[in-house]
Amino acid sequence: MLKHPMLKYLKEEGPYGPRLPLILCPGCGAGQVLNFTLHAVDSIIEEGGAKKEDFVFISGVGCSSRLTSHYLNFDSAWTIHGRSLAIATGALLANPGLNIVVFTGDGDAAAIGGNHFIHAFRRNINVTVICMNNGLYGMTGGQVAPTTLSQAITSTTPYGNIEDAFDLCRLAQTSGASYVARWTTAHPLKATKAIKKAIGKKGASFIEILSQCPVHKKETPVDMIRALKAMTVPIKKAEGSDKIPVGEFCDTPRPEWTEKYETIIEKCTARRS
Amino acid sequence: MSVASLAKKENGTCPPALITPGRHYLEGSEACVEGALVAGLKVYGGYPITPASEIMEHAAQRLPAVGGRFIQMEDEISAACTLIGASWAGGKAMTATSSPGFSLMQEAISFSIMTETPLVIVDVQRPGPGQGYITTSQEDVMQARWGHHGQGPIIALAPCSVQDMFDLTIEAFNLSEAWRTPVLIMAEETVAHMRERLIVPDLDQIRVVPRKKPQDLGIAPEDYQPYGHDLVPPLADFGEGYNINHVSLAHHPDGNVARYNLDMHRENVVRLHEKIEGNVDAIARVESRFLDDCEHVLICFGAVARTGVEAVMEAREVHGVKIGFLRLVTLWPFAENQLRKLINKVGTIFVPEMNLGMMVHPITETLRDRCDRVVSIPSIGALHSPETLLEKICEAVKC
Numbered sequence: 001m002l003k004h005p006m007l008k009y010l011k012e013e014g015p016y017g018p019r020l021p022l023i024l025c026p027g028c029g030a031g032q033v034l035n036f037t038l039h040a041v042d043s044i045i046e047e048g049g050a051k052k053e054d055f056v057f058i059s060g061v062g063c064s065s066r067l068t069s070h071y072l073n074f075d076s077a078w079t080i081h082g083r084s085l086a087i088a089t090g091a092l093l094a095n096p097g098l099n100i101v102v103f104t105g106d107g108d109a110a111a112i113g114g115n116h117f118i119h120a121f122r123r124n125i126n127v128t129v130i131c132m133n134n135g136l137y138g139m140t141g142g143q144v145a146p147t148t149l150s151q152a153i154t155s156t157t158p159y160g161n162i163e164d165a166f167d168l169c170r171l172a173q174t175s176g177a178s179y180v181a182r183w184t185t186a187h188p189l190k191a192t193k194a195i196k197k198a199i200g201k202k203g204a205s206f207i208e209i210l211s212q213c214p215v216h217k218k219e220t221p222v223d224m225i226r227a228l229k230a231m232t233v234p235i236k237k238a239e240g241s242d243k244i245p246v247g248e249f250c251d252t253p254r255p256e257w258t259e260k261y262e263t264i265i266e267k268c269t270a271r272r273s
Numbered sequence: 274m275s276v277a278s279l280a281k282k283e284n285g286t287c288p289p290a291l292i293t294p295g296r297h298y299l300e301g302s303e304a305c306v307e308g309a310l311v312a313g314l315k316v317y318g319g320y321p322i323t324p325a326s327e328i329m330e331h332a333a334q335r336l337p338a339v340g341g342r343f344i345q346m347e348d349e350i351s352a353a354c355t356l357i358g359a360s361w362a363g364g365k366a367m368t369a370t371s372s373p374g375f376s377l378m379q380e381a382i383s384f385s386i387m388t389e390t391p392l393v394i395v396d397v398q399r400p401g402p403g404q405g406y407i408t409t410s411q412e413d414v415m416q417a418r419w420g421h422h423g424q425g426p427i428i429a430l431a432p433c434s435v436q437d438m439f440d441l442t443i444e445a446f447n448l449s450e451a452w453r454t455p456v457l458i459m460a461e462e463t464v465a466h467m468r469e470r471l472i473v474p475d476l477d478q479i480r481v482v483p484r485k486k487p488q489d490l491g492i493a494p495e496d497y498q499p500y501g502h503d504l505v506p507p508l509a510d511f512g513e514g515y516n517i518n519h520v521s522l523a524h525h526p527d528g529n530v531a532r533y534n535l536d537m538h539r540e541n542v543v544r545l546h547e548k549i550e551g552n553v554d555a556i557a558r559v560e561s562r563f564l565d566d567c568e569h570v571l572i573c574f575g576a577v578a579r580t581g582v583e584a585v586m587e588a589r590e591v592h593g594v595k596i597g598f599l600r601l602v603t604l605w606p607f608a609e610n611q612l613r614k615l616i617n618k619v620g621t622i623f624v625p626e627m628n629l630g631m632m633v634h635p636i637t638e639t640l641r642d643r644c645d646r647v648v649s650i651p652s653i654g655a656l657h658s659p660e661t662l663l664e665k666i667c668e669a670v671k672c
Contacts (some may be wrong), residue, residue, distance in 0.1 A: 006424055011518075014525070017525075017531060027486060053513065053514040054512055056362075056511045056512070058358070058573055069518075069529065070524070070529050072296075072516075074516055075511045075517050076516075076519070077518070077520075077523070078518070078521070079354075080381065080521075083354040083381070084352070085351075086351035086355055087354045087355070088358055089344065089354075090316060090357060090362070091359060092362075093316045093355065093358075093363025094342075094359040095362040095363060095510075097512065114350065115347050116351050119351075136543060136663070137492065155617050214331075228650055256449060261342055263335045268337040269340065
């Protein structure tokens with residue numbers, strides 16, 4: 001039987017039973033983002049850019065965070081709601097050689113984890129943050145999120161959302177990210193390329209993938225993916241448009257946290273000897 | 274010359290990597306960090322709070338010299354979380370905070386119990402509730418045991434001196450690695466800010482417990498189960514090719530959570546409980562004096578042991594009261610068997626604490642059939658003086 005080429009990076013079986021299929025609902029965008037990410041990682045490994053054992057996948061809590069719950073055949077951790085970036089920071093401090101990818105959702109990254117989000121980019125720790133933004137809390141039943149568009153009806157905004165949405169790419173960029181790009185699940189090749197580029201950057205990178213939640217939006221996945229394509233515009237043509245810009249927001253490398261700290265370690269150990 | 278004075282002598286000059294054996298004159302906060310470094314501390318994630326900030330400042334000064342890394346995080350939640358990531362990446366990690374910050378760390382503590390993550394958290398207790406006051410307290414001893422959600426067991430130690438801040442910090446790291454669990458050091462402002470003699474033995478005489486690794490047990494990556502193999506499962510670090518999956522939702526020994534199953538959750542929670550509560554005698558310690566002839570006993574912990582032992586000695590020598598002294602070095606797991614072994618039949622048990630009466634409850638529960646009565650001696654925000662304790666003893670035994 002023909003197997004999906006990325007299955008080599010998943011744990012299909014275990015001594016306590018099957019680990020697949022993914023818990024995600026049919027038509028969910030998170031599985032697509034996993035596919036993009038594994039393709040990017042695969043091509044880096046194949047090209048000798050990094051070793052498989054140096055990759056670590058860390059997530060918080062929410063639908064997208066389930067990607068690391070037990071499926072990955074990598075070092076991975078499914079952690080505390082909102083805190084994946086703080087945990088990733090600690091892991092890098094103990095071993096700066098790790099190649100850490102954080103899977104997060106819009107609620108996990110921008111609401112409960114908002115403070116860690118801005119500080120991780122300000123510090124420029126060597127981490128690639130991939131945020132699946134579906135504009136709501138999927139796992140808990142479709143409540144409003146800081147990324148929900150104005151006027152949208154959700155289970156906790158039954159009369160329409162009176163708040164404005166965060167632009168996570170601009171937030172990451174302003175906070176100091178080295179590399180920022182936004183794509184959607186309707187842009188698989190571009191998203192994969194951006195993820196690969198982000199992982200290759202030394203420093204904090206942010207990839208936002210606008211994603212569909214057909215269950216809570218009560219629309220078909222195909223319609224939603226088409227809508228994602230229609231509601232976005234390449235960043236170069238975004239001026240004057242009321243559509244959401246997609247593409248690279250910034251690519252401005254600057255010294256990474258552990259690199260800077262290394263000079264302190266060198267100074268301290270050299271003086272002693 | 275002490276490491277601390279070296280450290281502060283000249284800004285930017287790094288002190289020797291590890292403290293030198295011999296006599297030192299240090300603050301409790303400094304001794305805590307020096308002990309941690311001897312135990313192998315590699316990552317410190319902190320957030321400022323009075324009266325715990327000195328530990329963080331000393332860690333910031335000292336860690337680069339041993340090739341470790343220090344970071345000041347954006348809050349106590351993230352500070353605790355850095356320890357989790359650091360531990361998984363193979364670095365021994367600690368933080369220190371004070372009571373309000375300790376409240377913020379509770380979710381990370383519960384998570385660490387469930388994921389069996391070794392790390393050390395120091396709570397330099399101050400009085401509450403709320404911002405409360407900034408002196409000394411023992412008001413978080415019940416929060417240490419019950420503050421985190423769920424029913425995870427915890428190990429918590431109570432230092433009473435600068436020497437203890439050094440020794441018990443090393444012990445905390447050893448316990449956390451040996452039992453693959455978070456360990457709390459329930460210090461008080463009193464011991465953290467106290468400055469007194471510290472004697473450091475030859476460093477090769479200090480026992481440092483290594484992490485139990487699957488490699489050392491001959492377990493191949495494909496056979497490795499992060500929550501299996503033994504009562505204390507071996508722990509693979511990130512980057513070693515073991516493809517470890519850390520999960521805190523109900524999981525099988527291999528980390529698989531695919532099928533919700535109450536039986537697997539029960540089994541796991543019972544193992545976590547047994548790991549600590551089934552090994553109390555191996556984990557918990559008490560110290561005692563004058564128990565052989567005692568008709569009464571004073572039971573205390575932390576800094577109260579200092580005035581407590583003085584009051585007991587004076588009651589014996591000056592007033593002829595046959596009173597014994599017992600100090601809980603380990604608060605949790607509670608040393609129930611050891612207490613029942615040491616105390617057979619006494620009149621009054623005195624329990625002075627810097628709170629309104631907390632550890633008096635497990636003590637009473639353990640010894641209610643071994644005494645006539647238990648007298649709680651509370652104090653808010655300050656150490657009891659020996660005179661106060663003596664007065665209480667004399668009042669109760671009519672000396």
